[in-house]
Amino acid sequence: xxxxxWATWVGSTAATxxxxxxxxxxxxxxxxxxxxxxxxxxxxxRIINVGGGVARDVHVRAGSRGTPGPRDRTDHQSRVxxxxxxxxxxxxxxxxxxxxxVIVTWRNRWGRKRTWAYRPI
Numbered sequence: 001x002x003x004x005x006w007a008t009w010v011g012s013t014a015a016t017x018x019x020x021x022x023x024x025x026x027x028x029x030x031x032x033x034x035x036x037x038x039x040x041x042x043x044x045x046r047i048i049n050v051g052g053g054v055a056r057d058v059h060v061r062a063g064s065r066g067t068p069g070p071r072d073r074t075d076h077q078s079r080v081x082x083x084x085x086x087x088x089x090x091x092x093x094x095x096x097x098x099x100x101x102v103i104v105t106w107r108n109r110w111g112r113k114r115t116w117a118y119r120p121i
Contacts, residue, residue: 035104035116040087047086047104055080055106055114062088062102080106 034051045062049055060075077086088102102118 033106033108033114035118037102037118045088045102047088047102049080049082049084052082053109054082055108058086058104058106060086060088060102060104063100 032051033049033053033055036048036050037045038048039045047060056079058077058080062074075086075088080086086104100120104116106114108114
C-alpha cells in the first residue's frame with residue numbers, strides 16, 4: 001500500500017467511525033425519558049415527559065418520603081409518550097412539606113426499570 005492509498009484508507013476509516021458515533025449518540029439522546037414537575041392551580045400538579053423517549057409501565061407515587069401512608073397516592077399509566085402528562089395531587093394535602101416527595105418509576109425501551117424523584121426543599 002503506497003502513501004496515497006494509506007491516507008485514503010485512514011481518512012475513510014475516520015469518517016466512518018465519526019458517522020457511526022454521531023448517529024449512535026443522536027439515536028440514543030432522542031430516546032431518553034426525562035421528567036419535569038409543574039404545579040397547576042387548585043392544589044394539583046403534573047408530571048411531564050419532556051424527554052424524547054416513551055416511558056412504559058409508569059407508576060407515580062406522591063406522598064411521604066419514608067414509609068408510604070394512607071394519604072399517599074399512586075397513579076399508573078401503561079405508556080407516557082414525549083410531551084404527555086400524568087396529573088397528580090400535590091403537597092399541600094399532606095401537611096408536612098419536609099416529608100413530601102414524588103417518585104416516578106418506569107421501564108425504558110429495553111425494559112430496564114428507572115426511577116426519578118422530586119423532593120421540594
